[in-house]
Amino acid sequence: MKRQFFRKTAAGMLLSAICAICALSAPASHAAPVRPLPAEAGDVRVGIVAFTSPSPYEEIIPQTLAVLGEKLGKSRIVVREYTLADLAEAVQAGSVDVFIASAGFYRSMVPHGANRIATVFSRLHPDPNHAVGSAFIVRADSRAKTLEDTRGLTLGATSPTAFTGYLIGLGEVADRFGDPDKFFGGTKFYGGGAGAEKALDALRKGEVGVISLRNCWLEREVETHPEEKGEFRVLDPRGTDEPCARSTDLYPSWTIGSSPGTAPWISKAVTSAVLAMPETEGGYSWGIATDFRAVDELFRKLRVGHYAYLREWSLTRFLVAWWPALLIALLVVLGSVAHAIRTDRLVKRRTAELRNALRLQQEFEARARRASEKAAFIEKLGIVGELCSVFAHEMRQPLGAITLYAQGMRSLIRRGKASGPQMERALGKLEEQAARASGIVDRVRAYAREKEFVRKRFSLTATVSDALENYEASASVRAKITRHFANDAVLTGDPVEIGLLVHNLVKNAAEAVQGRPDGEVQVTVASSGGTALLSVSDNGPGLSAERLAELESPKASVKSGKHEGLGLGLLIVKAITERAGGRIEFKSDGVKGVAAYVWLPVPAEEEPQEESETPQESIEEKEGKND
Numbered sequence: 001m002k003r004q005f006f007r008k009t010a011a012g013m014l015l016s017a018i019c020a021i022c023a024l025s026a027p028a029s030h031a032a033p034v035r036p037l038p039a040e041a042g043d044v045r046v047g048i049v050a051f052t053s054p055s056p057y058e059e060i061i062p063q064t065l066a067v068l069g070e071k072l073g074k075s076r077i078v079v080r081e082y083t084l085a086d087l088a089e090a091v092q093a094g095s096v097d098v099f100i101a102s103a104g105f106y107r108s109m110v111p112h113g114a115n116r117i118a119t120v121f122s123r124l125h126p127d128p129n130h131a132v133g134s135a136f137i138v139r140a141d142s143r144a145k146t147l148e149d150t151r152g153l154t155l156g157a158t159s160p161t162a163f164t165g166y167l168i169g170l171g172e173v174a175d176r177f178g179d180p181d182k183f184f185g186g187t188k189f190y191g192g193g194a195g196a197e198k199a200l201d202a203l204r205k206g207e208v209g210v211i212s213l214r215n216c217w218l219e220r221e222v223e224t225h226p227e228e229k230g231e232f233r234v235l236d237p238r239g240t241d242e243p244c245a246r247s248t249d250l251y252p253s254w255t256i257g258s259s260p261g262t263a264p265w266i267s268k269a270v271t272s273a274v275l276a277m278p279e280t281e282g283g284y285s286w287g288i289a290t291d292f293r294a295v296d297e298l299f300r301k302l303r304v305g306h307y308a309y310l311r312e313w314s315l316t317r318f319l320v321a322w323w324p325a326l327l328i329a330l331l332v333v334l335g336s337v338a339h340a341i342r343t344d345r346l347v348k349r350r351t352a353e354l355r356n357a358l359r360l361q362q363e364f365e366a367r368a369r370r371a372s373e374k375a376a377f378i379e380k381l382g383i384v385g386e387l388c389s390v391f392a393h394e395m396r397q398p399l400g401a402i403t404l405y406a407q408g409m410r411s412l413i414r415r416g417k418a419s420g421p422q423m424e425r426a427l428g429k430l431e432e433q434a435a436r437a438s439g440i441v442d443r444v445r446a447y448a449r450e451k452e453f454v455r456k457r458f459s460l461t462a463t464v465s466d467a468l469e470n471y472e473a474s475a476s477v478r479a480k481i482t483r484h485f486a487n488d489a490v491l492t493g494d495p496v497e498i499g500l501l502v503h504n505l506v507k508n509a510a511e512a513v514q515g516r517p518d519g520e521v522q523v524t525v526a527s528s529g530g531t532a533l534l535s536v537s538d539n540g541p542g543l544s545a546e547r548l549a550e551l552e553s554p555k556a557s558v559k560s561g562k563h564e565g566l567g568l569g570l571l572i573v574k575a576i577t578e579r580a581g582g583r584i585e586f587k588s589d590g591v592k593g594v595a596a597y598v599w600l601p602v603p604a605e606e607e608p609q610e611e612s613e614t615p616q617e618s619i620e621e622k623e624g625k626n627d
Contacts, residue, residue: 044072044266046079047096049087049105050192057120057254060284061100064256064274071273072266083192084161094261098270103132103252104163107295108305113260116289117267118274120253123283124242129291130250133215134169136235139203144210147235147247148177153209155184156202158195161304164251165196169212171298172248180302185209197221204231216244251298252289401433458495460532460600461488461525467502468523479510479538480520489527489602497576498600504573505536505596512540512594530602537595543588551586573598 046068048061069077082090084105090096092112099114106114121128136147144150157166166189173180188208190198199211200221222229234245256274258267274286303310319326409426412418468481491498506521513519516539524535543551551570573596577584582600 043076043078044068044098044270045096046077047087047090047099047101048079048081049099049101050081050083057284059280059282060120060254060286063280064100064277064286067273067277068270071269084159091257091259094259096259097262097266098256098258100254100256102163103255103289103292103295104167104299104305105161106255106257107292107299109257111306114257115260115262115267116292117256117258117271118286119255119289120284121287121289122285123279125250125253128287128289129252129294131253132164132168133238133246133248133250134164134166134172134212135215135218135237135245136169136172136210136212136247137200137203137218137232138210138235139206140231140233142209142233144235147173150210150235151177151183152185154207155187156199156208156211157187157189158199158213159189159192160187162192164214165217166212167298167302167304168248168251170302174301200232210235215246215248219244249294251294252292255289256286399433399437402430402437405430405433455493456495457490457492458498459488460491460498460527460534461485463495463498464502464523464525464534467499468506470499471503471506477507477510477514479513481506481510482520482522484522484524486524486526488525489532489600491532491580491600492603493580497579501573501576501598502534502536504570505598509536509538509540509594509596512538516540527602530604532600532602534598534600535595537593539593542591543586543594544590548586548588 046065051058065077065079080096082096082099084101087096087099087101087105088109091099091109091114098117103119106116119128119131121131125131136150138144138150144153157169160166170180173183177183188199188202189195190202196213196217199208199213202208203211218232218234234247236247237245238248239246256270258270275288277286279285299305300307300310405426409418409423412422464485465483468483472481502523506523509521513521518539520539522535522537524533524537526533526535574584577598577600580600582598584599585597586594587597588594
């Protein structure tokens with residue numbers, strides 16, 4: 001009863017103050033001259049939402065109405081108090097010209113054509129965009145120490161549409177704990193006006209476990225009723241340096257708005273009047289709030305206000321919720337149609353290109369096949385001479401084994417200890433070794449049936465170029481090959497063997513850089529005087545001095561892991577070099593790269609084309625640049 005009496009007293013004081021201020025006939029000497037509204041403007045209808053008292057903003061209402069009276073004419077101001085639902089109907093119907101309510105109410109009216117004029121701010125919160133929040137209040141003896149502890153408790157509030165008294169607090173729950181509809185065990189509403197006092201009484205009696213009210217309401221209540229000090233507390237308080245505790249972020253506060261049918265001169269007059277209004281005794285003023293996105297996001301999370309459609313499936317909700325997916329699907333369909341049209345237009349041209357590419361591919365494959373067959377033939381031809389020197393070494397093992405088995409059998413027979421099983425086992429070993437020797441002989445005979453060695457004049461650069469092209473056409477190991485032909489030389493010999501030499505050196509270099517993103521093989525040809533120089537180098541791993549010494553050995557081979565055990569890759573290179581009357585040398589710094597230098601003689605009757613530098617100097621200069 002005492003709270004209802006207080007509210008009625010406050011309302012009476014409010015109306016008395018309005019009348020007293022409006023009765024002032026002599027404006028202050030510094031006030032701007034008042035230009036009356038046109039006569040056809042009629043009355044200015046001001047709607048004020050019924051608010052919960054005590055409120056820190058109460059004192060700004062009478063002063064605002066007094067200033068509007070001075071600006072628009074005291075007799076033309078018609079003030080009426082509405083409930084939140086009634087004020088919403090009045091704004092939509094155009095029954096009020098100007099309304100004063102929460103920022104949440106204003107944003108809910110924007111879809112209906114409402115416009116913002118000004119928003120309250122204070123010395124405590126000078127930013128109109130962040131001026132008011134909510135507080136979750138429990139009894140001092142409650143077990144709930146944090147907001148999370150109130151899960152499952154009954155919540156008390158004034159109204160389901162109360163912006164600061166309910167919705168802001170519910171938004172905090174949504175941010176921290178998910179769906180607020182499932183957080184509390186239930187909610188009881190006690191109405192506007194004196195509903196806050198009823199909610200506090202319900203909390204005191206234990207009818208609810210927690211209540212949500214506007215920040216500063218509890219502090220003002222305790223100021224009016226000191227006996228309630230220490231009886232309640234705010235959960236998860238923020239802004240501890242502020243005089244009022246709050247449990248949420250701050251949002252825009254009370255806002256003056258105009259209905260969609262309000263005359264422009266009324267909006268202009270009201271705007272200029274309230275923005276020029278001096279600060280109240282409590283430090284409250286009207287300013288321009290520029291960011292209501294927090295309010296819109298709050299409504300969207302709670303699916304209330306102009307986002308209430310999100311609670312029910314409808315065409316509007318479907319379009320709003322799924323428009324990105326629908327747009328993407330539409331773009332995909334349009335893209336598919338465009339792609340089909342473009343594909344249809346290009347199909348004939350692409351078909352012709354594919355046919356031409358197929359023909360080129362077939363030619364390339366035929367060329368690669370011929371190059372591979374030629375390389376295989378040349379490799380066989382080149383190793384025939386080397387097989388002669390290796391033949392004795394290969395035959396030693398089976399012949400030696402046959403000799404030892406024969407001597408063992410003779411010894412057993414001489415001593416009379418030869419048994420049937422022993423003789424059978426020894427004869428089997430003899431047959432096995434004889435078959436191995438026969439296989440070696442057959443292998444050499446097969447290579448010996450190839451064509452004889454042919455000598456003729458040929459261009460070294462042309463032969464190297466052909467060999468590189470053949471390699472690139474048929475090689476299984478790919479690498480970047482860089483060519484540097486300083487000058488040409490005409491040699492006498494078998495160009496097929498020289499091509500085989502280049503093939504083996506490039507193949508080994510390519511395998512050395514395989515898998516390296518910067519792998520490169522350099523092939524250089526230079527000549528001077530009576531000597532031509534062919535160099536093949538790579539930037540793969542280096543070789544130690546011991547490994548280089550092994551390469552210089554007559555039995556050294558680049559390929560040492562072949563199943564036949566011959567390992568003739570390097571032997572072929574050396575044999576071809578020696579048959580051409582040249583020599584070969586390998587160099588490496590031990591860290592990176594290996595270079596093979598092949599010197600070949602140029603016949604005396606052939607003059608070199610350029611003699612500006614020696615082959616060795618040309619190659620070393622080129623490698624120096626590459627380094």
